[in-house]
Amino acid sequence: MSTQTSDWKTTPVGTIDTRATKPKPWWVKVLSARATQILILDVVLFIFFTVLTGGLFASLPSIQSLLLTGTEALLLALGLTMLLGAGVFDLSLGANLVLSSVVGATVMKAIVQPTLTGEPTGSLGGGITAGAIAAIATGAIFGLVNGLLIAYARMNALIATLGTLGIGMGLAYIISGGADLGGLPVEIQSGFGLAALGPIPLPTIIALLVAAVLYFIVRYTRFGMRTLAIGSSRPSAERVGIKVKQHLLRLAITAGALAGVAGLISIAHFAGTSINGHANDALNAVTAAVIGGTLLEGGRISILGTVWGTALAVILQGGLVMIGVSSYFQLMAVGIVLIIAVGLDGISYRRRQRS
Template structure:
């Protein structure tokens, strides 16, 4: 978990005397990881023939986690600066539709999924189209928030509807299929050992962002903006440009998740991402990233994304209704927010006592 800029300069010799394991156990990320393990064990015990522990289910979990994790990482970075994005699911869907249509343009015979004349080139073009669409989507959000000074919740609520509508229009109201089978075999369903390639890509992004948050000025400035935008501006940080870069980053990661969706299913999933924003915010917030900004927890987002997917998949395997799945995920999010409120009150009382 990253240290808030507010705590920079505080004498941490007493903290340094604490054993690293003890310090880690005290973090929200550690508790979420331990809860993930306990939940995994519980669903394994409750599932018929312990199917939850199977290699096939583990691979499915990791692929699903990779998509939610990419969204959660982008959202965590934005939350660190005090802005929100409700349109992540719509961005993913629109990006996947554009990427699918670009790939289909490489078919020698339109409509014939076996007639791709250059599959590697089609895959690269599709990936660039997905990420590029996501970046443009994120840039529009950024312009509305940073330049137009529209509240981020309102701005992204609007672009959620617009993005979803555009995706449905250009897809003709139905899913775009006919992706090359090799895309699934080489990327979407391929593994290195037992770890799917999409999961490896998502973890690589998490490591990169952890380094950014922990060791670079960009990460420090992101959290400084979330702690106090006015103070950040007075200290010389170009807040508007920084917010734009964060929304572009989040959009690009949503586009990457859209490409993973295509590589996984071989088609778009227009109706399959309505609750992605809920999953992403649950993962980010329960992992320790503050809703009001000022603190980012990259590894907390990783374990939070795993928690969201373990809950969802475990309830499916146990035959629990999809309606209850939404209730459980929503309840987990509320619990995470309440924990943050309690922690904030305690910090305020401690500061006053000092």
């Protein structure tokens, strides 16, 4: 029987060389996954800051504060992750959150008017419900505008969302008169914003449920498959019959609605708006999605990676605050991590192209 030679062993012609096709052990796959690597880094950073703060960083109030801080960032990052999977970038999610919170708070205050004695007038439950609906609807409409510009007007996503970012922030300042809106019913804070199920804040549980639903969608539904197909090659997706414009519009509305939910959580957390408190939200969302393994070029989504990437950004910023590092250096740290993540993704992408 004739043989073909390799560098180290001969293999009979007509047989299959199982060395290249032998599956890796499950634990190798788990450890090599980006989400697992980010989770390990999260644990290391958490231990590091716990040691530096004498255990204070690991206290229950500190953990709950980190979870609440990360909830809004996670919702924005999840929306952005789905958009990036289809090759669409959105700079306006932070502005969407701010505008949604302002609209929601305005509607709430219009229905539930506090008196001098502190007792609200009007329908408390109706006012809170109407405000919640207004916040989420505002986010969805904001996303609808982005989707129409990107999918139907064929505008560059960066330019379109940069424009809507400015419009959204301008509208928020106009509606609020340039100042934060306070005086909301304390029930929204005690009953939702600061409420917890055991040790876990209720808003965080909602964000994790959203992550679980999106994980299922990406892994097991046609919607997830089509999202990845569009991100991999939009012309190819159109040729096989995927309605790309409609799909991108749905993704934009979904991301906008999630920003609206984040806006609702923001006003529930503070019992008012925090217009200037979300300046870094877009940076944190991008950092979480990219660090987690979602490709900027599209075609790959990692929901678990986004969850752990959000945790990384929150742990890093929270830990730096507790050890007394200036906020300027906190921004620099997150920016450096983002640049490293994008650089590593670029190297990985080029290697895949060569192979």
